[in-house]
Amino acid sequence: MSISAVIPVKNRPSLIVQAIGSCLAQSRAPDEIIVVDDGSDDATPDIVKDLAAKESRIKLIRRENSGGAALARNLGAAQAEGRWLAFLDSDDRWHSDKLESQLALARQFPDAPAIFCGIRYDYATRKARIGIPKSVVSHADLTVSNVLASTSAAFVRKDRFEEVLGFDAALPNCEDWDLWLKLAKLGPLPVVQAPLVEYSFEATNKLSRDVTKLLRGHELVFARIAAECGSGRLSALHDLKRAELHIRVTGEVMKALRFIKSAVRQSPSGEVLRRSVHLMGLMTVHGARL
Structure with missing residues:
Protein backbone atom coordinates (compact mmCIF):
# COMPACT_ATOMS: atom_id res chain seq x y z
CA MET A 1 0.00 0.00 0.00
CA SER A 208 -1.72 26.77 18.44
CA ARG A 209 -0.06 29.79 20.10
CA ASP A 210 -2.47 32.23 18.45
CA VAL A 211 -4.95 32.42 21.32
CA THR A 212 -7.66 34.28 19.40
CA LYS A 213 -7.68 31.75 16.55
CA LEU A 214 -7.44 28.84 18.97
CA LEU A 215 -10.50 29.92 20.96
CA ARG A 216 -12.46 30.85 17.83
CA GLY A 217 -11.70 27.48 16.24
CA HIS A 218 -12.99 25.63 19.28
CA GLU A 219 -16.17 27.71 19.36
CA LEU A 220 -16.91 26.96 15.71
CA VAL A 221 -16.38 23.22 16.14
CA PHE A 222 -18.43 23.26 19.37
CA ALA A 223 -21.26 24.90 17.43
CA ARG A 224 -21.14 22.23 14.71
CA ILE A 225 -21.24 19.43 17.27
CA ALA A 226 -24.09 21.07 19.19
CA ALA A 227 -26.10 21.45 15.97
CA GLU A 228 -25.83 17.69 15.39
CA CYS A 229 -26.03 16.34 18.94
CA GLY A 230 -27.74 19.02 21.04
CA SER A 231 -26.95 17.44 24.41
CA GLY A 232 -26.97 19.13 27.81
CA ARG A 233 -24.11 16.84 28.83
CA LEU A 234 -22.10 17.85 25.77
CA SER A 235 -22.73 21.51 26.41
CA ALA A 236 -21.40 21.08 29.96
CA LEU A 237 -18.34 19.18 28.74
CA HIS A 238 -17.65 21.85 26.15
CA ASP A 239 -17.78 24.47 28.89
CA LEU A 240 -15.17 22.44 30.76
CA LYS A 241 -13.03 22.40 27.62
CA ARG A 242 -13.38 26.18 27.41
CA ALA A 243 -12.26 26.36 31.03
CA GLU A 244 -9.26 24.14 30.27
CA LEU A 245 -8.20 26.37 27.38
CA HIS A 246 -8.24 29.40 29.65
CA ILE A 247 -6.24 27.55 32.29
CA ARG A 248 -3.64 26.11 29.91
CA VAL A 249 -3.47 28.88 27.30
CA THR A 250 -4.69 32.29 28.51
CA GLY A 251 -4.21 31.77 32.26
CA GLU A 252 -7.42 33.72 32.97
CA VAL A 253 -8.74 31.98 36.06
CA MET A 254 -11.96 33.99 36.42
CA LYS A 255 -13.09 33.02 32.91
CA ALA A 256 -12.18 29.40 33.63
CA LEU A 257 -14.17 29.46 36.88
CA ARG A 258 -17.23 30.89 35.11
CA PHE A 259 -17.16 28.04 32.59
CA ILE A 260 -16.70 25.44 35.32
CA LYS A 261 -19.66 26.88 37.22
CA SER A 262 -21.76 26.86 34.04
CA ALA A 263 -20.86 23.21 33.37
CA VAL A 264 -21.84 22.08 36.85
CA ARG A 265 -25.09 24.02 36.66
CA GLN A 266 -26.03 22.39 33.34
CA SER A 267 -25.07 18.84 34.29
CA PRO A 268 -24.12 18.16 37.93
CA SER A 269 -23.17 14.58 37.12
CA GLY A 270 -20.27 12.63 38.57
CA GLU A 271 -18.42 12.94 35.26
CA VAL A 272 -18.70 16.72 35.19
CA LEU A 273 -17.86 17.09 38.88
CA ARG A 274 -14.74 14.91 38.55
CA ARG A 275 -13.50 16.90 35.57
CA SER A 276 -14.23 20.16 37.37
CA VAL A 277 -12.13 19.11 40.36
CA HIS A 278 -9.31 18.10 38.00
CA LEU A 279 -9.40 21.52 36.31
CA MET A 280 -9.29 23.28 39.65
CA GLY A 281 -6.07 21.42 40.36
CA LEU A 282 -4.63 22.44 36.98
CA MET A 283 -4.98 26.09 37.91
CA THR A 284 -2.11 25.78 40.36
CA VAL A 285 0.07 23.78 37.98
CA HIS A 286 -0.32 26.30 35.15
CA GLY A 287 -0.18 29.43 37.29
CA ALA A 288 -3.57 30.74 36.17
CA ARG A 289 -4.06 34.45 36.85
CA LEU A 290 -7.00 36.66 37.82
Missing part, protein backbone atom coordinates in the same frame (compact mmCIF):
# COMPACT_ATOMS: atom_id res chain seq x y z
CA SER A 2 1.61 3.22 -1.17
CA ILE A 3 2.13 6.10 1.28
CA SER A 4 2.46 9.83 0.67
CA ALA A 5 3.86 12.00 3.45
CA VAL A 6 2.47 15.56 3.37
CA ILE A 7 4.33 18.34 5.21
CA PRO A 8 3.14 21.97 5.24
CA VAL A 9 5.84 24.48 6.15
CA LYS A 10 6.43 28.21 6.48
CA ASN A 11 9.68 29.83 7.59
CA ARG A 12 11.18 26.82 9.39
CA PRO A 13 14.51 26.19 7.64
CA SER A 14 16.11 24.03 10.32
CA LEU A 15 12.99 22.23 11.53
CA ILE A 16 11.92 21.15 8.03
CA VAL A 17 15.25 19.30 7.67
CA GLN A 18 14.50 17.36 10.86
CA ALA A 19 10.93 16.60 9.78
CA ILE A 20 12.01 15.29 6.37
CA GLY A 21 14.80 13.35 8.04
CA SER A 22 12.28 11.56 10.27
CA CYS A 23 10.36 10.57 7.11
CA LEU A 24 13.43 9.17 5.40
CA ALA A 25 14.42 7.28 8.56
CA GLN A 26 11.19 5.26 8.63
CA SER A 27 11.50 1.47 8.69
CA ARG A 28 8.73 1.58 6.08
CA ALA A 29 9.59 4.81 4.28
CA PRO A 30 6.92 6.81 2.43
CA ASP A 31 6.85 6.44 -1.35
CA GLU A 32 6.88 10.23 -1.70
CA ILE A 33 7.37 13.22 0.59
CA ILE A 34 5.34 16.24 -0.50
CA VAL A 35 6.47 19.48 1.11
CA VAL A 36 4.07 22.39 0.62
CA ASP A 37 5.80 25.70 1.24
CA ASP A 38 3.11 28.14 2.35
CA GLY A 39 4.64 31.44 1.32
CA SER A 40 7.99 31.31 3.13
CA ASP A 41 10.12 34.44 2.82
CA ASP A 42 13.32 32.87 4.11
CA ALA A 43 15.63 30.03 3.04
CA THR A 44 13.08 27.25 3.69
CA PRO A 45 12.11 26.51 0.03
CA ASP A 46 15.75 26.60 -1.12
CA ILE A 47 16.69 24.10 1.59
CA VAL A 48 13.89 21.77 0.47
CA LYS A 49 15.00 22.16 -3.15
CA ASP A 50 18.53 21.11 -2.21
CA LEU A 51 17.18 18.05 -0.37
CA ALA A 52 14.95 17.17 -3.33
CA ALA A 53 17.96 17.31 -5.67
CA LYS A 54 19.53 14.53 -3.61
CA GLU A 55 16.36 12.49 -2.89
CA SER A 56 13.87 11.90 -5.70
CA ARG A 57 11.01 11.08 -3.32
CA ILE A 58 10.95 14.68 -2.05
CA LYS A 59 8.62 16.98 -4.01
CA LEU A 60 8.26 20.71 -3.35
CA ILE A 61 5.07 22.65 -3.96
CA ARG A 62 5.34 26.42 -3.51
CA ARG A 63 2.62 28.93 -2.72
CA GLU A 64 3.60 32.55 -3.22
CA ASN A 65 1.06 33.73 -0.64
CA SER A 66 0.28 32.02 2.63
CA GLY A 67 -3.11 30.35 2.82
CA GLY A 68 -2.66 28.50 6.11
CA ALA A 69 -1.73 24.95 7.07
CA ALA A 70 -5.13 23.43 6.21
CA LEU A 71 -5.05 24.74 2.65
CA ALA A 72 -1.43 23.62 2.28
CA ARG A 73 -2.28 20.10 3.46
CA ASN A 74 -5.23 19.91 1.06
CA LEU A 75 -2.99 21.01 -1.81
CA GLY A 76 -0.41 18.38 -0.94
CA ALA A 77 -3.06 15.68 -0.60
CA ALA A 78 -4.57 16.59 -3.97
CA GLN A 79 -1.23 15.94 -5.68
CA ALA A 80 -0.37 12.85 -3.67
CA GLU A 81 -0.20 9.55 -5.51
CA GLY A 82 -0.29 7.28 -2.45
CA ARG A 83 -3.27 5.32 -1.19
CA TRP A 84 -2.49 6.57 2.32
CA LEU A 85 -1.77 10.15 3.43
CA ALA A 86 0.60 10.55 6.36
CA PHE A 87 0.49 14.15 7.61
CA LEU A 88 3.44 15.65 9.46
CA ASP A 89 3.76 19.19 10.82
CA SER A 90 7.14 20.69 10.02
CA ASP A 91 8.10 21.17 13.68
CA ASP A 92 7.28 17.57 14.67
CA ARG A 93 9.11 14.29 14.12
CA TRP A 94 8.12 10.65 13.71
CA HIS A 95 9.64 7.66 15.47
CA SER A 96 11.28 5.32 12.99
CA ASP A 97 8.52 2.66 13.17
CA LYS A 98 5.56 5.04 12.97
CA LEU A 99 4.40 4.28 9.43
CA GLU A 100 5.16 0.56 9.64
CA SER A 101 3.12 0.28 12.86
CA GLN A 102 0.17 2.17 11.41
CA LEU A 103 0.22 0.17 8.20
CA ALA A 104 0.11 -3.06 10.23
CA LEU A 105 -2.90 -1.80 12.17
CA ALA A 106 -4.58 -0.72 8.95
CA ARG A 107 -4.40 -4.33 7.75
CA GLN A 108 -6.23 -5.39 10.92
CA PHE A 109 -8.93 -2.75 10.34
CA PRO A 110 -9.50 -2.70 6.56
CA ASP A 111 -12.60 -0.51 6.92
CA ALA A 112 -10.92 2.17 9.01
CA PRO A 113 -10.75 5.55 7.23
CA ALA A 114 -7.71 6.54 9.30
CA ILE A 115 -5.20 5.18 11.80
CA PHE A 116 -3.66 7.20 14.64
CA CYS A 117 -0.98 6.80 17.31
CA GLY A 118 0.16 8.21 20.62
CA ILE A 119 2.22 11.39 21.02
CA ARG A 120 5.10 12.51 23.22
CA TYR A 121 4.85 16.24 24.02
CA ASP A 122 8.23 17.83 24.59
CA TYR A 123 8.08 21.05 26.64
CA ALA A 124 10.88 23.55 27.11
CA THR A 125 10.30 24.22 30.81
CA ARG A 126 8.59 21.13 32.22
CA LYS A 127 8.60 17.37 32.02
CA ALA A 128 7.56 15.70 28.77
CA ARG A 129 4.06 14.22 28.65
CA ILE A 130 2.83 11.17 26.77
CA GLY A 131 -0.70 11.01 25.42
CA ILE A 132 -2.14 7.79 24.00
CA PRO A 133 -5.85 7.67 23.09
CA LYS A 134 -7.81 4.48 23.64
CA SER A 135 -7.35 1.67 21.11
CA VAL A 136 -10.37 2.61 18.96
CA VAL A 137 -11.82 6.13 19.01
CA SER A 138 -15.46 6.72 18.08
CA HIS A 139 -17.39 9.73 16.86
CA ALA A 140 -18.96 10.01 20.32
CA ASP A 141 -15.49 10.28 21.89
CA LEU A 142 -14.62 13.13 19.54
CA THR A 143 -17.78 15.10 20.28
CA VAL A 144 -16.32 15.85 23.72
CA SER A 145 -12.83 16.94 22.66
CA ASN A 146 -10.07 16.31 20.15
CA VAL A 147 -8.81 13.16 21.83
CA LEU A 148 -6.74 12.27 18.74
CA ALA A 149 -4.81 15.56 18.96
CA SER A 150 -2.10 16.45 16.44
CA THR A 151 -2.30 16.08 12.68
CA SER A 152 1.17 14.51 12.82
CA ALA A 153 -0.38 11.35 14.29
CA ALA A 154 -2.80 10.87 11.39
CA PHE A 155 -2.51 8.17 8.71
CA VAL A 156 -5.52 8.66 6.42
CA ARG A 157 -6.90 6.77 3.45
CA LYS A 158 -6.80 9.19 0.54
CA ASP A 159 -10.18 8.14 -0.85
CA ARG A 160 -11.83 8.75 2.54
CA PHE A 161 -10.02 12.08 2.88
CA GLU A 162 -11.45 13.14 -0.48
CA GLU A 163 -14.90 11.81 0.42
CA VAL A 164 -15.17 14.21 3.39
CA LEU A 165 -13.55 17.05 1.38
CA GLY A 166 -10.38 17.19 3.44
CA PHE A 167 -9.53 19.92 5.94
CA ASP A 168 -11.89 22.86 6.27
CA ALA A 169 -9.57 25.74 5.40
CA ALA A 170 -12.22 28.24 6.53
CA LEU A 171 -11.67 27.28 10.17
CA PRO A 172 -9.12 29.50 11.98
CA ASN A 173 -8.01 26.53 14.11
CA CYS A 174 -9.19 23.01 15.05
CA GLU A 175 -9.44 21.95 11.41
CA ASP A 176 -7.81 18.67 12.42
CA TRP A 177 -10.51 17.96 15.03
CA ASP A 178 -13.20 18.81 12.46
CA LEU A 179 -11.66 16.32 10.02
CA TRP A 180 -11.46 13.55 12.64
CA LEU A 181 -15.18 14.07 13.38
CA LYS A 182 -16.01 13.69 9.69
CA LEU A 183 -13.85 10.59 9.29
CA ALA A 184 -15.28 8.99 12.43
CA LYS A 185 -18.70 8.93 10.75
CA LEU A 186 -17.25 6.63 8.08
CA GLY A 187 -15.75 4.00 10.36
CA PRO A 188 -13.65 3.21 13.43
CA LEU A 189 -10.45 5.15 14.12
CA PRO A 190 -7.92 2.66 15.56
CA VAL A 191 -4.88 3.92 17.47
CA VAL A 192 -1.41 2.35 17.73
CA GLN A 193 -0.83 2.14 21.47
CA ALA A 194 2.59 3.79 21.47
CA PRO A 195 3.88 7.40 21.32
CA LEU A 196 5.25 7.47 17.76
CA VAL A 197 5.17 11.26 17.28
CA GLU A 198 7.48 13.79 18.93
CA TYR A 199 5.42 16.96 19.28
CA SER A 200 7.73 19.93 19.68
CA PHE A 201 7.05 23.35 21.19
CA GLU A 202 10.31 24.66 19.72
CA ALA A 203 8.80 26.69 16.87
CA THR A 204 7.76 30.25 17.69
CA ASN A 205 5.22 30.49 14.85
CA LYS A 206 2.91 27.66 15.93
CA LEU A 207 -0.75 28.19 15.04
Whole structure:
Protein backbone atom coordinates (compact mmCIF):
# COMPACT_ATOMS: atom_id res chain seq x y z
CA MET A 1 0.00 0.00 0.00
CA SER A 2 1.61 3.22 -1.17
CA ILE A 3 2.13 6.10 1.28
CA SER A 4 2.46 9.83 0.67
CA ALA A 5 3.86 12.00 3.45
CA VAL A 6 2.47 15.56 3.37
CA ILE A 7 4.33 18.34 5.21
CA PRO A 8 3.14 21.97 5.24
CA VAL A 9 5.84 24.48 6.15
CA LYS A 10 6.43 28.21 6.48
CA ASN A 11 9.68 29.83 7.59
CA ARG A 12 11.18 26.82 9.39
CA PRO A 13 14.51 26.19 7.64
CA SER A 14 16.11 24.03 10.32
CA LEU A 15 12.99 22.23 11.53
CA ILE A 16 11.92 21.15 8.03
CA VAL A 17 15.25 19.30 7.67
CA GLN A 18 14.50 17.36 10.86
CA ALA A 19 10.93 16.60 9.78
CA ILE A 20 12.01 15.29 6.37
CA GLY A 21 14.80 13.35 8.04
CA SER A 22 12.28 11.56 10.27
CA CYS A 23 10.36 10.57 7.11
CA LEU A 24 13.43 9.17 5.40
CA ALA A 25 14.42 7.28 8.56
CA GLN A 26 11.19 5.26 8.63
CA SER A 27 11.50 1.47 8.69
CA ARG A 28 8.73 1.58 6.08
CA ALA A 29 9.59 4.81 4.28
CA PRO A 30 6.92 6.81 2.43
CA ASP A 31 6.85 6.44 -1.35
CA GLU A 32 6.88 10.23 -1.70
CA ILE A 33 7.37 13.22 0.59
CA ILE A 34 5.34 16.24 -0.50
CA VAL A 35 6.47 19.48 1.11
CA VAL A 36 4.07 22.39 0.62
CA ASP A 37 5.80 25.70 1.24
CA ASP A 38 3.11 28.14 2.35
CA GLY A 39 4.64 31.44 1.32
CA SER A 40 7.99 31.31 3.13
CA ASP A 41 10.12 34.44 2.82
CA ASP A 42 13.32 32.87 4.11
CA ALA A 43 15.63 30.03 3.04
CA THR A 44 13.08 27.25 3.69
CA PRO A 45 12.11 26.51 0.03
CA ASP A 46 15.75 26.60 -1.12
CA ILE A 47 16.69 24.10 1.59
CA VAL A 48 13.89 21.77 0.47
CA LYS A 49 15.00 22.16 -3.15
CA ASP A 50 18.53 21.11 -2.21
CA LEU A 51 17.18 18.05 -0.37
CA ALA A 52 14.95 17.17 -3.33
CA ALA A 53 17.96 17.31 -5.67
CA LYS A 54 19.53 14.53 -3.61
CA GLU A 55 16.36 12.49 -2.89
CA SER A 56 13.87 11.90 -5.70
CA ARG A 57 11.01 11.08 -3.32
CA ILE A 58 10.95 14.68 -2.05
CA LYS A 59 8.62 16.98 -4.01
CA LEU A 60 8.26 20.71 -3.35
CA ILE A 61 5.07 22.65 -3.96
CA ARG A 62 5.34 26.42 -3.51
CA ARG A 63 2.62 28.93 -2.72
CA GLU A 64 3.60 32.55 -3.22
CA ASN A 65 1.06 33.73 -0.64
CA SER A 66 0.28 32.02 2.63
CA GLY A 67 -3.11 30.35 2.82
CA GLY A 68 -2.66 28.50 6.11
CA ALA A 69 -1.73 24.95 7.07
CA ALA A 70 -5.13 23.43 6.21
CA LEU A 71 -5.05 24.74 2.65
CA ALA A 72 -1.43 23.62 2.28
CA ARG A 73 -2.28 20.10 3.46
CA ASN A 74 -5.23 19.91 1.06
CA LEU A 75 -2.99 21.01 -1.81
CA GLY A 76 -0.41 18.38 -0.94
CA ALA A 77 -3.06 15.68 -0.60
CA ALA A 78 -4.57 16.59 -3.97
CA GLN A 79 -1.23 15.94 -5.68
CA ALA A 80 -0.37 12.85 -3.67
CA GLU A 81 -0.20 9.55 -5.51
CA GLY A 82 -0.29 7.28 -2.45
CA ARG A 83 -3.27 5.32 -1.19
CA TRP A 84 -2.49 6.57 2.32
CA LEU A 85 -1.77 10.15 3.43
CA ALA A 86 0.60 10.55 6.36
CA PHE A 87 0.49 14.15 7.61
CA LEU A 88 3.44 15.65 9.46
CA ASP A 89 3.76 19.19 10.82
CA SER A 90 7.14 20.69 10.02
CA ASP A 91 8.10 21.17 13.68
CA ASP A 92 7.28 17.57 14.67
CA ARG A 93 9.11 14.29 14.12
CA TRP A 94 8.12 10.65 13.71
CA HIS A 95 9.64 7.66 15.47
CA SER A 96 11.28 5.32 12.99
CA ASP A 97 8.52 2.66 13.17
CA LYS A 98 5.56 5.04 12.97
CA LEU A 99 4.40 4.28 9.43
CA GLU A 100 5.16 0.56 9.64
CA SER A 101 3.12 0.28 12.86
CA GLN A 102 0.17 2.17 11.41
CA LEU A 103 0.22 0.17 8.20
CA ALA A 104 0.11 -3.06 10.23
CA LEU A 105 -2.90 -1.80 12.17
CA ALA A 106 -4.58 -0.72 8.95
CA ARG A 107 -4.40 -4.33 7.75
CA GLN A 108 -6.23 -5.39 10.92
CA PHE A 109 -8.93 -2.75 10.34
CA PRO A 110 -9.50 -2.70 6.56
CA ASP A 111 -12.60 -0.51 6.92
CA ALA A 112 -10.92 2.17 9.01
CA PRO A 113 -10.75 5.55 7.23
CA ALA A 114 -7.71 6.54 9.30
CA ILE A 115 -5.20 5.18 11.80
CA PHE A 116 -3.66 7.20 14.64
CA CYS A 117 -0.98 6.80 17.31
CA GLY A 118 0.16 8.21 20.62
CA ILE A 119 2.22 11.39 21.02
CA ARG A 120 5.10 12.51 23.22
CA TYR A 121 4.85 16.24 24.02
CA ASP A 122 8.23 17.83 24.59
CA TYR A 123 8.08 21.05 26.64
CA ALA A 124 10.88 23.55 27.11
CA THR A 125 10.30 24.22 30.81
CA ARG A 126 8.59 21.13 32.22
CA LYS A 127 8.60 17.37 32.02
CA ALA A 128 7.56 15.70 28.77
CA ARG A 129 4.06 14.22 28.65
CA ILE A 130 2.83 11.17 26.77
CA GLY A 131 -0.70 11.01 25.42
CA ILE A 132 -2.14 7.79 24.00
CA PRO A 133 -5.85 7.67 23.09
CA LYS A 134 -7.81 4.48 23.64
CA SER A 135 -7.35 1.67 21.11
CA VAL A 136 -10.37 2.61 18.96
CA VAL A 137 -11.82 6.13 19.01
CA SER A 138 -15.46 6.72 18.08
CA HIS A 139 -17.39 9.73 16.86
CA ALA A 140 -18.96 10.01 20.32
CA ASP A 141 -15.49 10.28 21.89
CA LEU A 142 -14.62 13.13 19.54
CA THR A 143 -17.78 15.10 20.28
CA VAL A 144 -16.32 15.85 23.72
CA SER A 145 -12.83 16.94 22.66
CA ASN A 146 -10.07 16.31 20.15
CA VAL A 147 -8.81 13.16 21.83
CA LEU A 148 -6.74 12.27 18.74
CA ALA A 149 -4.81 15.56 18.96
CA SER A 150 -2.10 16.45 16.44
CA THR A 151 -2.30 16.08 12.68
CA SER A 152 1.17 14.51 12.82
CA ALA A 153 -0.38 11.35 14.29
CA ALA A 154 -2.80 10.87 11.39
CA PHE A 155 -2.51 8.17 8.71
CA VAL A 156 -5.52 8.66 6.42
CA ARG A 157 -6.90 6.77 3.45
CA LYS A 158 -6.80 9.19 0.54
CA ASP A 159 -10.18 8.14 -0.85
CA ARG A 160 -11.83 8.75 2.54
CA PHE A 161 -10.02 12.08 2.88
CA GLU A 162 -11.45 13.14 -0.48
CA GLU A 163 -14.90 11.81 0.42
CA VAL A 164 -15.17 14.21 3.39
CA LEU A 165 -13.55 17.05 1.38
CA GLY A 166 -10.38 17.19 3.44
CA PHE A 167 -9.53 19.92 5.94
CA ASP A 168 -11.89 22.86 6.27
CA ALA A 169 -9.57 25.74 5.40
CA ALA A 170 -12.22 28.24 6.53
CA LEU A 171 -11.67 27.28 10.17
CA PRO A 172 -9.12 29.50 11.98
CA ASN A 173 -8.01 26.53 14.11
CA CYS A 174 -9.19 23.01 15.05
CA GLU A 175 -9.44 21.95 11.41
CA ASP A 176 -7.81 18.67 12.42
CA TRP A 177 -10.51 17.96 15.03
CA ASP A 178 -13.20 18.81 12.46
CA LEU A 179 -11.66 16.32 10.02
CA TRP A 180 -11.46 13.55 12.64
CA LEU A 181 -15.18 14.07 13.38
CA LYS A 182 -16.01 13.69 9.69
CA LEU A 183 -13.85 10.59 9.29
CA ALA A 184 -15.28 8.99 12.43
CA LYS A 185 -18.70 8.93 10.75
CA LEU A 186 -17.25 6.63 8.08
CA GLY A 187 -15.75 4.00 10.36
CA PRO A 188 -13.65 3.21 13.43
CA LEU A 189 -10.45 5.15 14.12
CA PRO A 190 -7.92 2.66 15.56
CA VAL A 191 -4.88 3.92 17.47
CA VAL A 192 -1.41 2.35 17.73
CA GLN A 193 -0.83 2.14 21.47
CA ALA A 194 2.59 3.79 21.47
CA PRO A 195 3.88 7.40 21.32
CA LEU A 196 5.25 7.47 17.76
CA VAL A 197 5.17 11.26 17.28
CA GLU A 198 7.48 13.79 18.93
CA TYR A 199 5.42 16.96 19.28
CA SER A 200 7.73 19.93 19.68
CA PHE A 201 7.05 23.35 21.19
CA GLU A 202 10.31 24.66 19.72
CA ALA A 203 8.80 26.69 16.87
CA THR A 204 7.76 30.25 17.69
CA ASN A 205 5.22 30.49 14.85
CA LYS A 206 2.91 27.66 15.93
CA LEU A 207 -0.75 28.19 15.04
CA SER A 208 -1.72 26.77 18.44
CA ARG A 209 -0.06 29.79 20.10
CA ASP A 210 -2.47 32.23 18.45
CA VAL A 211 -4.95 32.42 21.32
CA THR A 212 -7.66 34.28 19.40
CA LYS A 213 -7.68 31.75 16.55
CA LEU A 214 -7.44 28.84 18.97
CA LEU A 215 -10.50 29.92 20.96
CA ARG A 216 -12.46 30.85 17.83
CA GLY A 217 -11.70 27.48 16.24
CA HIS A 218 -12.99 25.63 19.28
CA GLU A 219 -16.17 27.71 19.36
CA LEU A 220 -16.91 26.96 15.71
CA VAL A 221 -16.38 23.22 16.14
CA PHE A 222 -18.43 23.26 19.37
CA ALA A 223 -21.26 24.90 17.43
CA ARG A 224 -21.14 22.23 14.71
CA ILE A 225 -21.24 19.43 17.27
CA ALA A 226 -24.09 21.07 19.19
CA ALA A 227 -26.10 21.45 15.97
CA GLU A 228 -25.83 17.69 15.39
CA CYS A 229 -26.03 16.34 18.94
CA GLY A 230 -27.74 19.02 21.04
CA SER A 231 -26.95 17.44 24.41
CA GLY A 232 -26.97 19.13 27.81
CA ARG A 233 -24.11 16.84 28.83
CA LEU A 234 -22.10 17.85 25.77
CA SER A 235 -22.73 21.51 26.41
CA ALA A 236 -21.40 21.08 29.96
CA LEU A 237 -18.34 19.18 28.74
CA HIS A 238 -17.65 21.85 26.15
CA ASP A 239 -17.78 24.47 28.89
CA LEU A 240 -15.17 22.44 30.76
CA LYS A 241 -13.03 22.40 27.62
CA ARG A 242 -13.38 26.18 27.41
CA ALA A 243 -12.26 26.36 31.03
CA GLU A 244 -9.26 24.14 30.27
CA LEU A 245 -8.20 26.37 27.38
CA HIS A 246 -8.24 29.40 29.65
CA ILE A 247 -6.24 27.55 32.29
CA ARG A 248 -3.64 26.11 29.91
CA VAL A 249 -3.47 28.88 27.30
CA THR A 250 -4.69 32.29 28.51
CA GLY A 251 -4.21 31.77 32.26
CA GLU A 252 -7.42 33.72 32.97
CA VAL A 253 -8.74 31.98 36.06
CA MET A 254 -11.96 33.99 36.42
CA LYS A 255 -13.09 33.02 32.91
CA ALA A 256 -12.18 29.40 33.63
CA LEU A 257 -14.17 29.46 36.88
CA ARG A 258 -17.23 30.89 35.11
CA PHE A 259 -17.16 28.04 32.59
CA ILE A 260 -16.70 25.44 35.32
CA LYS A 261 -19.66 26.88 37.22
CA SER A 262 -21.76 26.86 34.04
CA ALA A 263 -20.86 23.21 33.37
CA VAL A 264 -21.84 22.08 36.85
CA ARG A 265 -25.09 24.02 36.66
CA GLN A 266 -26.03 22.39 33.34
CA SER A 267 -25.07 18.84 34.29
CA PRO A 268 -24.12 18.16 37.93
CA SER A 269 -23.17 14.58 37.12
CA GLY A 270 -20.27 12.63 38.57
CA GLU A 271 -18.42 12.94 35.26
CA VAL A 272 -18.70 16.72 35.19
CA LEU A 273 -17.86 17.09 38.88
CA ARG A 274 -14.74 14.91 38.55
CA ARG A 275 -13.50 16.90 35.57
CA SER A 276 -14.23 20.16 37.37
CA VAL A 277 -12.13 19.11 40.36
CA HIS A 278 -9.31 18.10 38.00
CA LEU A 279 -9.40 21.52 36.31
CA MET A 280 -9.29 23.28 39.65
CA GLY A 281 -6.07 21.42 40.36
CA LEU A 282 -4.63 22.44 36.98
CA MET A 283 -4.98 26.09 37.91
CA THR A 284 -2.11 25.78 40.36
CA VAL A 285 0.07 23.78 37.98
CA HIS A 286 -0.32 26.30 35.15
CA GLY A 287 -0.18 29.43 37.29
CA ALA A 288 -3.57 30.74 36.17
CA ARG A 289 -4.06 34.45 36.85
CA LEU A 290 -7.00 36.66 37.82
